[in-house]
Amino acid sequence: SDPRHLRVTPRGNARMLAVQLIAFLVPFSSLAFVALQPNPPKWPESVKVFSPTNSTAAIEDAVNSAFKTNGGQKDHGQFSTYRYAFLFKPGSYEAQVPVGYYTQVLGLGSSPNDVKFTSEKGVYCEEGDYTFTVGALNTFWRAAENFHTSANYNWFGGYEGMLWAASQASPLRRIMVDEKLVLYQYYDDGSHPGAAGYSSGGFIADVKVNGSVSFGSQQQFFTRSCEFGAGDQAVWNTVHVGSSGVPKSHCGRTKTIPGSPMISIDSVPIVREKPFISVDSSGKYTLNVPEVRINSTGTSWASGSEKLDTRDFSKIYVTKPSDTADTINQMLFMGLDVVVSPGIYNLTDSLKVQKEDQVILGLGMATLVSSTGKPCIEVSDVDGVTIAGLMLGAGTVKSPSLLKWGTGNFKGDRANPGFIHDVFVRVGGTNDVNVNEVSTELMIDLQNGNIIGDNLWLWRADHDQSGQVYGGANPCSTGLNVDGDDVIMYGLFVEHTLKNLVTWNGERGR
Incomplete structure (x- = not known):
């Protein structure tokens, strides 16, 4: 019979047989009809989608419930097993949205201006x-992206606007801030009046702030492609790339600087x-x-001329937290992009990325x-792959690495490089070392060339439960190994490995 009429059956070996038969009988390009996904997608319970028709009370009930589990004082929820994503459709929202551990707030507009938070505190940490x-x-492992905020709450001493008092692995991206952006917090407990809470560095990209940005007690900080009304600097060191409204470079404290x-x-x-x-x-x-930009400054979206490769969700596989590596790999093999829903995935095999631009x-x-001692993700010798928005964790069986990119025989393409955005690797923390250890030799191993990292925190935990x-x-020798040429890192944070933090063998790295 016509192979186009073969149906993927829902269970057991028959399902695998059907997929294999189709793959054998028809060209890969014809497989798309087999893998068509629902659009709108079927989001799992760990994803909540809001629209302006939802009441403020209903939205705040949902976000406050998550915050009760993964937020609050004394770092409550730091090693929680719960994960949350709150997605907001275009429109205006009066809700106050506190962001705790393992929580992400995302606007669903084509522009950050399509989703606006008008409440006094808005989205905050x-x-x-x-x-x-x-x-x-x-204050780690949280994120906010793609919205406009007019928050004007006075957090302390006239610092009014959006508060994001966080440290590593807590990026802000693609946000329009009307007032100030405050990246630390004063809280007077009576014993140390005027003392700012310590904070240990972070990352902002593609953000526009009409007011000033205050880094305050941040030990170090990295910004990229931002537009600030004004900005000061962190305690120890600050790096800005392609950002405006920031002080000029200087090498340290002098009488004049x-x-x-x-x-x-x-x-x-x-x-x-x-x-x-x-x-x-x-x-x-x-x-x-988004398209690749060369020698760029400022945000990608504020001018209104952003160019995008738009991909319909009928060709996007949205995972369920119960999915196995085999299930996800079937979808990757068929050429689908994959959106990984909030959850913890204990993988018995690597996720294998073998298609260009996936x-x-x-x-x-x-x-x-x-x-099982295998990398969480393995990327083949292909161009344009993007891995983004993931945490990778070591297991009790030692692995050679947790992200392995390439074989070492592929130069890559400068016009279509691979990208790693907001990938946070953790060796330990969730375990109790008195009971069991976890380990990996390397956290990330980049064998190929023309790969760009954009906010990586590679952390061998110095504390756990x-x-x-x-x-x-919880041994780990090295955080990042780079053997490929023409590799660039924007915002690389590596801590506590037992040998080298970074081993860089490739040429022309930056």
């Missing part, structure tokens, strides 16, 4: 501990912004992949864990 020596030092070292580079050599999701008035979803995009700090981690527990 307070430091996880009001004790000033802790402050935001452990106060403040800590700061680097400001005029333009971004090459970048493609992180893919994002939008929805139209008919309820159809699109995955938007995208894996995680939501809500979706977490992939190596459970039982307290501080000492000695060589």
